[in-house]
Amino acid sequence: MDKQRIKEEADAFFEWPSDDRTYVTTTSMLIFAGVIAEMAGRELRGALKADEERMRIAAERAGVTFLGCDTPDELADEVQRLKREIRLTLEENRHLADGDVCTLSRLKSAIAT
Numbered sequence: 001m002d003k004q005r006i007k008e009e010a011d012a013f014f015e016w017p018s019d020d021r022t023y024v025t026t027t028s029m030l031i032f033a034g035v036i037a038e039m040a041g042r043e044l045r046g047a048l049k050a051d052e053e054r055m056r057i058a059a060e061r062a063g064v065t066f067l068g069c070d071t072p073d074e075l076a077d078e079v080q081r082l083k084r085e086i087r088l089t090l091e092e093n094r095h096l097a098d099g100d101v102c103t104l105s106r107l108k109s110a111i112a113t
Contacts, residue, residue, distance in 0.1 A: 001040045009036060086111045 013032050014024055024032075052068065059066040064074050086107050096103040 001036070001043060006036060009039070083111060 010032060013035065014021070014028060016024075055068075055071040056066045058075065059071045062075055062078060064071070064078055067074055090104060090107055090111065093104060102108070
């Protein structure tokens with residue numbers, strides 16, 4: 001929530017007896033702060049729920065267990081594990097991976113990126 005949104009909410013929330021909007025009571029300010037905090041919390045919960053759903057889908061696509069906020073770490077670990085296995089396969093089969101047009105060229109290309 002940005003300053004402009006908070007200003008708009010304040011303009012709608014407070015009632016001033018005149019055009020002078022310099023001061024509000026402490027009580028009104030505290031009530032308004034609570035309202036803004038609740039609004040910001042709802043927005044944050046909505047964003048977190050959307051992020052969690054995206055992580056769940058990514059984990060499912062990658063074939064790893066969905067672990068909530070730890071899922072990106074799990075995905076990164078899986079990528080590193082697969083890179084290690086590709087490098088080991090290329091090393092063990094070096095005689096088949098000796099040029100640009102070779103049996104293992106796809107693995108060579110994949111590990112290069």
